[in-house]
Amino acid sequence: MNVFVDTAQITVRSGKGGDGCSHLRREKDRPKGGPDGGDGGRGGDVVVVGDPHLDTLIEFSYRAHFFAEDGGRGQAKSCHGADGAGVTVPLPIGSVVTDEDTGEVLVDIVEAGQRFVVAPGGKGGLGNEQFKGPLHQTPLESTPGEPAVERHLRIELKLIADIGLVGLPNAGKSTLLRAVSRANAKVGAYPFTTLSPQLGIADLGEDRRLIFADLPGLIEGAAQGAGLGHDFLKHVERTRAIVHLLDIAPLDGSDPVENYQAIRRELLEFSQELAEKPELVVLNKVDLLSDEEREGRIERIAGALGMKRGARPPVISGATGQGVPQMLEAAWRLAEKHETKVWGSGTR
Numbered sequence: 001m002n003v004f005v006d007t008a009q010i011t012v013r014s015g016k017g018g019d020g021c022s023h024l025r026r027e028k029d030r031p032k033g034g035p036d037g038g039d040g041g042r043g044g045d046v047v048v049v050g051d052p053h054l055d056t057l058i059e060f061s062y063r064a065h066f067f068a069e070d071g072g073r074g075q076a077k078s079c080h081g082a083d084g085a086g087v088t089v090p091l092p093i094g095s096v097v098t099d100e101d102t103g104e105v106l107v108d109i110v111e112a113g114q115r116f117v118v119a120p121g122g123k124g125g126l127g128n129e130q131f132k133g134p135l136h137q138t139p140l141e142s143t144p145g146e147p148a149v150e151r152h153l154r155i156e157l158k159l160i161a162d163i164g165l166v167g168l169p170n171a172g173k174s175t176l177l178r179a180v181s182r183a184n185a186k187v188g189a190y191p192f193t194t195l196s197p198q199l200g201i202a203d204l205g206e207d208r209r210l211i212f213a214d215l216p217g218l219i220e221g222a223a224q225g226a227g228l229g230h231d232f233l234k235h236v237e238r239t240r241a242i243v244h245l246l247d248i249a250p251l252d253g254s255d256p257v258e259n260y261q262a263i264r265r266e267l268l269e270f271s272q273e274l275a276e277k278p279e280l281v282v283l284n285k286v287d288l289l290s291d292e293e294r295e296g297r298i299e300r301i302a303g304a305l306g307m308k309r310g311a312r313p314p315v316i317s318g319a320t321g322q323g324v325p326q327m328l329e330a331a332w333r334l335a336e337k338h339e340t341k342v343w344g345s346g347t348r
Helices: 173-180 231-240 258-270 291-304 326-337
Strands: 008-013 024-027 028-033 046-050 066-069 087-090 095-099 105-108 115-119 150-157 165-167 198-203 207-213 241-247 277-285
Touching: 008 087, 028 231, 046 095, 046 105, 066 087, 105 115, 115 241, 115 277, 150 277, 165 173, 165 231, 173 326, 198 326, 207 326, 241 258, 241 326, 258 291, 277 291, 277 326
Parallel strands: 008 066, 046 087, 165 207, 165 241, 241 277
Antiparallel strands: 008 150, 024 028, 046 115, 095 105, 095 150, 198 207
16 A cells, blocks of 8 residues: 655765875885875765655655765875765655755755755865975875764655645545546545545546646645645645536535635635635536536526626536536646746756
8 A cells, every 4th residue: 555645854964074184105215205195085965856756755754864974084195085975865756855944945856857965965174285385395284074964854745736626525526536537546425535645647638638636625724734634735736726626516415605615715824825826616516416406506606606697617527427528628728827836946
């Protein structure tokens, strides 16, 4: 079973630079050999790199320390100390690395192979050979290597998808994801069947595809940590657009319009930027209503959403597939108008 873990704390430490050597060469055939102390080696770097084969941070549950090797000490006969071996830490695409102590965002891994040095190795010290000159022919001084850099890092994984599916528990998000892609999302007739984000790829033909992220259902108070939504709202920040799935025939007798407004309040409270993302409201479970009842509800919801007279949101049934192709086309057009905003990215 692949467990989804989207936060981790690790400690990294680069290698210390090797000390320079202070040495005077004395041999039978070279009575005036002079200084020949070599420089110290450079300490190893700790580097994070984007790995497209990873989709969770669970590996850091078993290993939380990454230490590079120290540089070797300089030697006589002008021998340079060995450079310390570095450490490479593979991360899933979408990982944001933050310095736990300062709060500084170091790098946002947004593509495969992207590299960033989170802890640079110390430079090696200078041997006394480096200090010799016409006026200073027998130097004894050398310098120590630079110290290691230790950092406590927080890694946060934010899924990169075109469309984020949001809605109340049991709105039908998992069913829809299974209908539009090959994702094996869990489906059940009870709330919170989705306990972690799921990704699915919808193929629209003509070399077009949409990556959907099915997020755990939100409830009122999610922005303060209620339910499951608080931990996963951050994943919506990556998406280009939101598909807000609305159950048109809720079994608990609740009002779809009030349910919509409750989710909108949670999005706004969590992030102003998130609330301003382009949104496509989709009415789901239309197969559970009679034709007459269906039209009345659609008209009322469209009016409550401020849509012009005659306009209506996409109406689908994730269970039967009704209206799903048309909904995908609408989602494609919406996503194409808005490129993903990625912050904090960089390489080093």
